[in-house]
Amino acid sequence: MKYLSEYRDGKIARRLAAEIRRTASRRWVLMEVCGGQTHTIVKQGIDELLDGAVEMIHGPGCPVCVTPLEQIDRALHLASQPNVIFTSFGDMLRVPGSHADLFQVRARGGDVRIVYSPLDALALAQRHPDRDVVFFAVGFETTAPANAMAVWRAHQLGVTNFSVLVSHVTVPPAMTAILESSDNRVQGFLAAGHVCTVMGWTEYEPIAARYHVPIVVTGFEPVDILEGMLMAVKQLEEGRGEVENQYVRSVQRDGNRPAQELVAKVFALVDRQWRGIGTIPASGLGLREEFAAHDAERKFGAAEITATEPAECRAGDVLRGKMKPHECPAFGTSCKPEHPLGAPMVSSEGACAAYYNYGRFRGAVTSG
Amino acid sequence: MCLGIPGRIVEIRDDSGLRMGTIDFGGVRRDVCLAYLGDDVEIGDYAIVHVGFAISKVDEEEAQRTFEMLKEMGELEDLEWTGEANSGAGPRGTDAA
Numbered sequence: 001m002k003y004l005s006e007y008r009d010g011k012i013a014r015r016l017a018a019e020i021r022r023t024a025s026r027r028w029v030l031m032e033v034c035g036g037q038t039h040t041i042v043k044q045g046i047d048e049l050l051d052g053a054v055e056m057i058h059g060p061g062c063p064v065c066v067t068p069l070e071q072i073d074r075a076l077h078l079a080s081q082p083n084v085i086f087t088s089f090g091d092m093l094r095v096p097g098s099h100a101d102l103f104q105v106r107a108r109g110g111d112v113r114i115v116y117s118p119l120d121a122l123a124l125a126q127r128h129p130d131r132d133v134v135f136f137a138v139g140f141e142t143t144a145p146a147n148a149m150a151v152w153r154a155h156q157l158g159v160t161n162f163s164v165l166v167s168h169v170t171v172p173p174a175m176t177a178i179l180e181s182s183d184n185r186v187q188g189f190l191a192a193g194h195v196c197t198v199m200g201w202t203e204y205e206p207i208a209a210r211y212h213v214p215i216v217v218t219g220f221e222p223v224d225i226l227e228g229m230l231m232a233v234k235q236l237e238e239g240r241g242e243v244e245n246q247y248v249r250s251v252q253r254d255g256n257r258p259a260q261e262l263v264a265k266v267f268a269l270v271d272r273q274w275r276g277i278g279t280i281p282a283s284g285l286g287l288r289e290e291f292a293a294h295d296a297e298r299k300f301g302a303a304e305i306t307a308t309e310p311a312e313c314r315a316g317d318v319l320r321g322k323m324k325p326h327e328c329p330a331f332g333t334s335c336k337p338e339h340p341l342g343a344p345m346v347s348s349e350g351a352c353a354a355y356y357n358y359g360r361f362r363g364a365v366t367s368g
Numbered sequence: 369m370c371l372g373i374p375g376r377i378v379e380i381r382d383d384s385g386l387r388m389g390t391i392d393f394g395g396v397r398r399d400v401c402l403a404y405l406g407d408d409v410e411i412g413d414y415a416i417v418h419v420g421f422a423i424s425k426v427d428e429e430e431a432q433r434t435f436e437m438l439k440e441m442g443e444l445e446d447l448e449w450t451g452e453a454n455s456g457a458g459p460r461g462t463d464a465a
Contacts, residue, residue: 009437036370040441063369089419091369117420119401139419142370145404146421153386194370197416197424220371221437249430250372250416256423259404349369 009223016226017049020233024053028236029185030229031178031321033171034192035062035349036220042354044222054229057186057321058351060174060274063139063167064091065319065343065350068273070307071167072097078134078165078300079110085128087121088136090114095343098307118150118164125154125162134296137164142194144168144285145259148266151287151294163296166286169272171195172203173283178320179211186321188214188232190225193247198263200255204243212241219247266291275309275343276316313342318351325355332361372416372423373438374431377402380411391417393444394435 032038038058041047047056060066076097079086086102093102093114106112111131115121118135125133137147147164154162171192178186191204196217204215214235218228228246235242245251263285272284287295297303312330317323325331325344335341337353344350348357355361379390380402387409391400401421402409409415414431415422426434438444 034370043441089369116398117401119399119420138369140370142372142418142423145423146401146419149386149401149403149421157384192370194372194416194418194423197372221434249426250424256404258406259423262404347369 009221012223013046013049013226016223016230017046020226020230021051021053023230023233023237025237027052027055028187028233029055029057030188030190030232031057031059031186032190032192032218032225033059033061033175034190034195034218034220035065035347036194037061037190037192037218037225038351039349039354040220040222040225042351042358042360045358046222046225049226050229054233058318058354059178059186059189059321060277060319061171061192062344062347062349062351063143063169064095064347065315066169066274066277067092067095067138067167067343068275068307069098069309070273070305071165072101073307074297074302074305075102075136075165076100076105077302077305078296079105079112080108081132081300083132085111085113085124085131085133086136087113087115087124087133089138091347091349092136092138094340094346096340096346118147119153122150122154122159122162125159126157129161132161132163132299134300135162135164137166137168139168140192140195141170141199141263142192142197144263144267145198145256148263151266151291152262154294155291160293163294163299164287165296165302166267167272168267168285169274170269170283170285172207173280174274174277175204175207175215177277177280177283179207179213181320183322186213188236189216190218190228190232191215191243193217193219193224193250196245196247196251196255198256198259200253201243201245201251202253208241208243214241215243217243217245217247217251219250274319276313276319278316310341315342315344315352318344325352326361328352332356370418371443372418373444374414374416374426374434375400376428376431377409377411377413377415377422380409389422391415391422393417394439
């Protein structure tokens with residue numbers, strides 16, 4: 001593994017880390033709500049550079065990790081249907097359902113294929129008019145425009161054998177749920193750069209104002225993350241709670257309007273269950289009625305499948321920042337990347353997998 | 369999951385009313401939907417691409433710096449992967465199944 005200081009930007013990173021340490025008059029608690037940032041923070045040991053000036057809580061920022069168990073079970077059911085080609089982004093295949101994962105369904109003969117883009121799944125449906133192609137539409141606001149376009153095109157072109165199993169989630173309601181929690185410790189947020197590239201940051205302004213909490217739109221590189229942290233720490237020291245944008249090279253206040261417009265045409269806000277957290281009102285996207293023909297849950301009656309999450313997996317406590325991954329009794333024993341109990345141990349962006357892969361076991365951790 | 373990779377637009381075309389293009393990511397070329405960039409897009413522009421969709425334009429210097437950083441950090445698996453949707457016949461062929 002390569003440490004941050006070995007990178008080209010290592011000098012800038014060290015300078016930023018020193019400035020954070022100098023600026024912080026106390027230990028501040030920040031949360032990143034982006035799996036990409038979690039991955040980078042743990043992989044590069046960014047929090048460890050800060051010598052305790054900032055505690056990072058790794059929030060529910062990985063869509064793979066928060067996709068509820070019953071939605072995985074529905075995916076497994078659909079993927080097992082004889083006439084179905086089930087398509088998905090690669091990182092969903094190892095997420096454990098109640099009894100199996102998509103890789104196991106594939107090994108038993110299910111036609112499960114990884115696609116890079118939802119448009120690849122649509123093209124597959126066009127090439128196979130005799131088969132039903134189902135795409136597992138997961139993700140945050142960054143991915144919603146892509147999935148919306150696939151449904152919109154299917155509708156426009158009359159591709160009736162294409163449908164989607166939707167499990168979209170949106171970031172602001174999750175932040176609000178965390179801030180509303182009676183034992184919340186989060187004092188400031190790093191908001192996800194590419195979510196805001198699509199959505200802009202106007203939705204975060206009322207949250208920052210209402211809870212008087214700094215929210216800094218932040219990029220993905222180590223230097224971005226350190227700069228985002230510094231901006232949040234400065235706000236906290238000055239008693240400000242505002243939205244600021246660190247990731248100016250990609251994000252504008254209003255975001256990407258054409259993308260937002262298509263998402264709004266295809267999807268409507270729905271209550272959504274988050275794995276390990278529970279249902280958060282109006283925190284997800286579901287297909288609008290006019291696209292019901294492309295809704296895999298309706299088409300295959302999958303909505304009847306329900307599931308109960310295993311008690312042994314404490315993913316919810318990790319995702320809400322109540323517990324660090326290595327504090328979970330199952331961490332590294334009954335739960336490892338090879339046989340995960342929950343999704344945060346599966347995805348490379350999950351906090352548990354990041355801790356496991358980069359050697360953060362109990363006793364080996366100096367901070368964060 | 370929200371990883372965006374910057375690349376250079378080398379071709380723009382219309383696919384039954386949908387603006388598509390080819391983007392070059394450090395020598396690897398991919399089909400990308402350009403619909404969300406609006407009309408203000410030209411060959412030679414740089415864009416951040418997420419799951420086959422360009423979501424914002426970036427300047428050349430930023431794009432190249434970010435790309436090198438992602439490469440250095442080993443975060444470019446998405447590009448190495450050719451896709452199983454076309455299993456059995458290579459990236460752009462027709463699948464046998």
